[in-house]
Amino acid sequence: MVFAQDGEIVSPGQPICVEEEFLPGENTKLHGDGVVASITYGRVRYDRRARKVKVEPLKPVEEVRVGDTVLAEVKEVQDKIAVVEIISVDGRPLKHPRTAFILPAPRMRGTMDEYVGVGDLVVAVVINIFAGVIGLTIWRQGLGAIYSLCDSCGGLLKRTQKGLVCTRCGKREKRKIVHYYGNMARLASMVG
Amino acid sequence: MEKPKLISEDGVRVDGRRLDELRPIKMEVGVLDKSDGSAYVEFGKTKVFAAVFGPREVHPKHLALPERAILNCRYHMTSFSVEDRKPLGMTRREVELSKVIREALESIVFLEEFPRTSIDIYVEVIQADGGTRTTGLTAASLALADAGIPMADMIAAVAVGKVEGHLVLDVCDIEDKYGEADLPVAMAPRLNSIVLLQLNGRLSREEFQKAMALAREGISKIYQMQREALKRKYSSVEEG
Amino acid sequence: MPMQPKKSLTVRIMQDKIYRLLQQGKRLDGRRPDEVRPVRIETGLVEKADGSALVSMGGTKILVGIKAEVGTPYPDRPKEGSFTVNAELLPLASTTFEPGPPDERGIELARVVDRSLREGGALDLEKLCIIPGEKVYILFIDIYVLDYDGNYYDPSLLAAVAALATAKIPRYEVGEDGKVEKTEERFSLQLTAIPTTITIGIIKELLLVDPQIEEENVLDVSLVVGTDEKGNIVSIQKNSPGLIPIGLMDRITELAYEKTEELRRKLIESAGIPLP
Numbered sequence: 001m002v003f004a005q006d007g008e009i010v011s012p013g014q015p016i017c018v019e020e021e022f023l024p025g026e027n028t029k030l031h032g033d034g035v036v037a038s039i040t041y042g043r044v045r046y047d048r049r050a051r052k053v054k055v056e057p058l059k060p061v062e063e064v065r066v067g068d069t070v071l072a073e074v075k076e077v078q079d080k081i082a083v084v085e086i087i088s089v090d091g092r093p094l095k096h097p098r099t100a101f102i103l104p105a106p107r108m109r110g111t112m113d114e115y116v117g118v119g120d121l122v123v124a125v126v127i128n129i130f131a132g133v134i135g136l137t138i139w140r141q142g143l144g145a146i147y148s149l150c151d152s153c154g155g156l157l158k159r160t161q162k163g164l165v166c167t168r169c170g171k172r173e174k175r176k177i178v179h180y181y182g183n184m185a186r187l188a189s190m191v192g
Numbered sequence: 193m194e195k196p197k198l199i200s201e202d203g204v205r206v207d208g209r210r211l212d213e214l215r216p217i218k219m220e221v222g223v224l225d226k227s228d229g230s231a232y233v234e235f236g237k238t239k240v241f242a243a244v245f246g247p248r249e250v251h252p253k254h255l256a257l258p259e260r261a262i263l264n265c266r267y268h269m270t271s272f273s274v275e276d277r278k279p280l281g282m283t284r285r286e287v288e289l290s291k292v293i294r295e296a297l298e299s300i301v302f303l304e305e306f307p308r309t310s311i312d313i314y315v316e317v318i319q320a321d322g323g324t325r326t327t328g329l330t331a332a333s334l335a336l337a338d339a340g341i342p343m344a345d346m347i348a349a350v351a352v353g354k355v356e357g358h359l360v361l362d363v364c365d366i367e368d369k370y371g372e373a374d375l376p377v378a379m380a381p382r383l384n385s386i387v388l389l390q391l392n393g394r395l396s397r398e399e400f401q402k403a404m405a406l407a408r409e410g411i412s413k414i415y416q417m418q419r420e421a422l423k424r425k426y427s428s429v430e431e432g
Numbered sequence: 433m434p435m436q437p438k439k440s441l442t443v444r445i446m447q448d449k450i451y452r453l454l455q456q457g458k459r460l461d462g463r464r465p466d467e468v469r470p471v472r473i474e475t476g477l478v479e480k481a482d483g484s485a486l487v488s489m490g491g492t493k494i495l496v497g498i499k500a501e502v503g504t505p506y507p508d509r510p511k512e513g514s515f516t517v518n519a520e521l522l523p524l525a526s527t528t529f530e531p532g533p534p535d536e537r538g539i540e541l542a543r544v545v546d547r548s549l550r551e552g553g554a555l556d557l558e559k560l561c562i563i564p565g566e567k568v569y570i571l572f573i574d575i576y577v578l579d580y581d582g583n584y585y586d587p588s589l590l591a592a593v594a595a596l597a598t599a600k601i602p603r604y605e606v607g608e609d610g611k612v613e614k615t616e617e618r619f620s621l622q623l624t625a626i627p628t629t630i631t632i633g634i635i636k637e638l639l640l641v642d643p644q645i646e647e648e649n650v651l652d653v654s655l656v657v658g659t660d661e662k663g664n665i666v667s668i669q670k671n672s673p674g675l676i677p678i679g680l681m682d683r684i685t686e687l688a689y690e691k692t693e694e695l696r697r698k699l700i701e702s703a704g705i706p707l708p
Contacts, residue, residue, distance in 0.1 A: 011337050011422045012300075013345030013382035029344060037382060039302065039344060041337040041422055058426060059229070059340040061247060061306075073442060087442060095228070096248035096527065121441050131258040132308025147441050188445055224579045225491045226526050237479060241578065243524035266523065266531050271574045272481035272497030280518055280574075281533055314524035314531075316578070318495060319478050 003035075006046045009058070010038040016053055022046060025054035064089055064098055064134055066126050071146075071190045072100060072136070074120045077113045080104040084122065084136065091190055100134035103127070115176040119149035121187065123178055144176035146187055158182065195370045199356045206366055207236070214350070214362045214410055219330075219421035221338045227314075229339025231421075233331040236364055237321035242331035244339040247309035261306035265294035267328055269317040289325045290315075296329055296349075296378050296387040302342040311341060322365040323351045326376050329388060334418055338425070347387055348415040349378035352403040354395060359403050361410045375400075377407040381415050439650070447635060447650035454638040460647065461490075465640040468630075468691060473590065473702045475598040482618075483599025485703070487591040490644055491581030493525075496591035497574050500601045502612055505561070505568040513560020515571035517546040519588065526580035544629070544669045545575065545589050548658040552627025552666040554593065559622070562604055567612045569601065582645040583631045585656045585671070590628065590695065594703040597623050624708050627666050628699060629658035630691040632684055634676065639683060641691050657688035661696060661708070 002022075003015040010016060015035045016028060024030045025047070027040045038044070042055040064070065064086060072084035082102040086094060102116065102124060115138065116122055122145050124136035138144050148157040148164060155168025159181050164173045180186050198206045205211065215236030224230035227243035234240075250256035267290040271278045282290075293315065301311065313335065315328035326349035333347040353363035354373035368374050373393025380387050395403060439447065454465055463469070469490030478484035481497035488494075505512055519542035521529040534542070549555065560569040573592050577584045600618040607613045633643040633651040643651060653674030658667035665688070670676065676684075699705060 009423050009426050011346055011419050012343040013380065014419065015382070027342065031382070037345075039342045040340060042340075057340045059338065061340045061342075062228075063247075073440065096246065098249055119441060132256070132306070149441065184445070184448070188449060191442060191445055224493070224524060226579050226581060227524055230524070239478070241524060245523075245527060248527070268522075268531075270478075270495070270497060270576055271518070271572065272478055272484065272499050275480060277499040277501060277572055280520065312523070314522065316522055316524055316576070318497075318576075319480050321480075 004044045006044055008044050009042070010044055010055060011041050012039055014038050016044055016055070022051055022053040025052040027055035027057065028053060062095055064100075064126055064129070066129055068126045070100070070124055070126060070136065072122055072124055074116050074118050074122060077116060077118055079111050080108065082112050082116050084124070086134070087121075088190055093191065098134060100126070100136050102138055103135045105139040113151075114174045116145055117148055117151050117173065117175065119154065120145045120175070121147045123190070138176055142178060144178050146178050146181060146183070146190075148173065148175050148177070196366070198367055198370060199358055199360075203358070205355075205360060207364060211358055212361045212406060212409065214413060215364065217414065217417055219334065219417055221334050221421050221425040227335070227339070229335045229337070229341070231331045231334035231338060233327050233334070235323055235327045235362060237319055238323055238327045239317070239319040240324065240327045240331045241316045241318065242328060242335040243314050244311065244332075244335045244341065246311040246339075247306035247341075248312070250308065250310045256308040256310075259307055260303040261309045261311050263294055263298050263301060263303060263311050263313070265290050265297065265313045265315070265332070267293050267315045267317070267325065269320055269324070273317050273320045289328075292388055292390065293325060293329050293332060296347060297332060297336065299385070299387050300343045300345050300347060300380050300383070301336065302344070305342060320365065322363045322368045323376070325349075325388075326351050326378060329378050330414060330418065334421060337422055345380035345382040346415060346418050347378050347380055348411045348418060349376065349388060350407055350410040350414060351376040352407045352410075354393060354399065354403070359399060359406055361406050375403050375407065377404065377411070379408065379411050381412060443650050446646065450647055450650060451635045451638065454635060454640060459640065461644060465638065466687060466691065468642045468695065469644065471587070471590065471695070471698050471702070473594050473699065475594050475703055481595075482601050483595040485591040485594035485598070487587045487594065488579075489583065489587040489590070489642065491579060492577075492584055492587055493579035494584060494587045494591045495576045495578050496588065496595045498595050498599050499572045499574070501570050501572065502562065502567055502604050503570045504566060505564075509557070510565035511561050512557035513568040513570065514557065515549070515555065515573055517542045517549070517573045517575065517592070519545070519575040519577070521577045521580070521584070525577045529577070529580065540669070540671065541584060541588060542575065544585060544656055544667060544671070545573075545592055548589050548627045548629055548667040549573075549592060552658060552660045553625040554596065554623050554627055555621060556624045562612055563606060567604070569604070571596075580645070582643045582648040585631050586629050586642060586695065589658070590699050593623070593626055593628070593699060594705070596621055597703060597705040622708075623705065625660045625662070626696055626699065626705065626708065627658050627660050628692045628695040629656050629667060630688050630695065631656045631671075632687060634680065637677065637680065639680070639687060641687065655684070657684070657692070659689060659692040663689075
């Protein structure tokens with residue numbers, strides 16, 4: 001028995017079909033009476049070959065997933081980790097910013113403050129999420145700070161042949177940066 | 193004030209309804225832009241907004257749970273929603289209703305999908321004419337669905353009253369005020385479950401059974417309207 | 433150029449984007465810098481209130497309700513009724529509003545609306561007297577921000593004025609025993625002025641009106657200016673940190689007059705308010 005057709009909009013609790021017809025997939029739940037019902041507000045999608053049914057949410061909940069590339073603002077730098085706030089995921093701004101941690105490189109020498117500073121915007125990849133705690137890496141090609149602020153005066157750091165130099169006080173700083181460091185247009189597109 | 197006659201000889205109520213008749217109901221989904229999901233619901237002159245935020249990070253952080261999301265709910269009435277101006281801030285009644293509404297919703301939301309976050313639900317009563325908690329819960333459930341939060345079912349709710357010895361569906365304020373009993377009921381129909389139940393007043397065992405049956409009838413109609421409201425929102429998006 | 437307070441990188445990026453648009457006479461949502469968002473006014477939707485109005489200005493929605501009570505006048509103003517304005521920034525309106533008693537922003541909003549009504553002379557308070565020195569009407573004007581997409585000031589005052597103008601206040605009369613009693617009758621408040629405000633935002637040397645939230649978050653500074661229909665300025669509130677360059681004040685004033693007048697016309701038309 002099929003209660004909802006392919007493409008039909010269903011709401012939570014709404015019966016879609018019986019288990020004999022299609023097995024429960026994403027966003028569905030099998031009830032005791034053999035009925036597969038939706039658990040979200042979305043559109044029914046049948047996969048006839050796999051004999052499975054799922055529901056595609058109309059308004060998916062905002063989530064960060066392992067493998068996502070994120071833009072984050074550094075809030076605090078500790079000895080071996082940095083605390084950041086994720087601003088956007090794959091170019092889509094987050095409505096509710098999420099706290100995450102930049103984890104140390106496997107054999108990291110020195111301390112985290114040699115790689116990122118407070119106020120920096122960094123590009124990172126989500127490598128694990130455990131019990132809601134998000135772990136990030138910047139230890140790959142193409143990841144790191146895209147714009148940085150001077151640790152002493154908060155001025156913008158500019159890339160020069162001598163490395164990063166503060167545009168305000170002239171101090172030199174160390175960071176792990178991306179190759180397009182300082183590219184405002186690219187940054188603006190990532191902020192969303 | 194002297195108690196007015198609330199039910200006529202031939203079973204017509206003070207606002208012209210039959211004993212088992214709901215008030216005119218209006219439901220609209222996605223009415224407040226800044227929330228993640230929202231709804232506006234009217235049961236007669238009872239008018240309620242509900243909005244959902246989240247899942248989002250918990251503040252203060254130490255309240256976060258590693259294994260599931262926490263659900264917060266605030267049921268609140270505007271100062272001009274009632275006959276005599278309600279003082280600002282939360283009354284004890286509002287605190288209690290916030291709790292029973294939250295607990296009703298906690299029983300259907302898949303909280304374990306979002307550890308260390310909170311889902312915050314705000315129910316704002318802009319006019320109260322009886323059945324505000326049930327209208328609020330009906331609206332909150334729509335707002336949660338609109339926010340894309342996974343749930344085992346929707347919740348529909350209504351209050352049954354006993355007025356001049358008769359059981360009546362969907363009590364309005366004056367019936368509540370002069371009636372003998374008020375029984376707010378919320379159900380998750382697909383789960384065959386009751387998720388909110390309170391009684392203010394006195395009912396015999398038989399009356400209670402009848403009242404629950406009456407509530408169930410009303411709830412199944414409200415539940416159907418919720419589904420239609422959700423469908424309507426999407427079809428209007430498609431056209432616009 | 434004066435130094436504005438330091439901002440985070442994300443704020444700087446957004447500010448830069450908005451500033452560049454302003455230089456071309458444009459804004460994020462397609463408006464001109466001096467363009468107010470569409471205003472919609474609906475009155476009387478809360479029947480239990482003595483007056484009510486739901487005003488939306490773009491994505492910002494404000495609900496105002498009025499309740500009249502009878503109380504004693506202030507000793508120094510025995511022949512005058514009174515009004516009090518309260519505002520609650522409801523948590524369902526924005527991620528930045530927290531549940532709880534009104535915070536400083538809510539209190540500031542209420543006080544700006546209060547001053548605009550009071551100094552704008554919107555109400556003839558002597559008409560709200562029942563027994564001089566003993567009994568007067570007290571109007572509670574309660575503002576609720578339902579949806580917050582920037583600038584809750586201007587729509588709050590519009591809603592307060594619309595609610596007052598369309599209110600039907602229960603009449604109290606002195607009975608034979610000298611007691612004040614509520615009657616079945618209701619009366620309208622005759623507004624004696626129609627104050628409106630406009631919020632003006634500043635980035636560097638450029639001005640914009642009625643900021644929406646993305647703009648509000650990155651403005652160097654902003655202020656609210658209220659006028660009445662006689663050409664008086666009746667309220668001013670610099671409502672954010674930052675510096676207002678003195679040299680901009682003439683342009684600000686000019687813009688404020690033009691825009692408050694425009695909002696006043698809209699209010700009179702859409703709420704059907706008779707001119708004082």
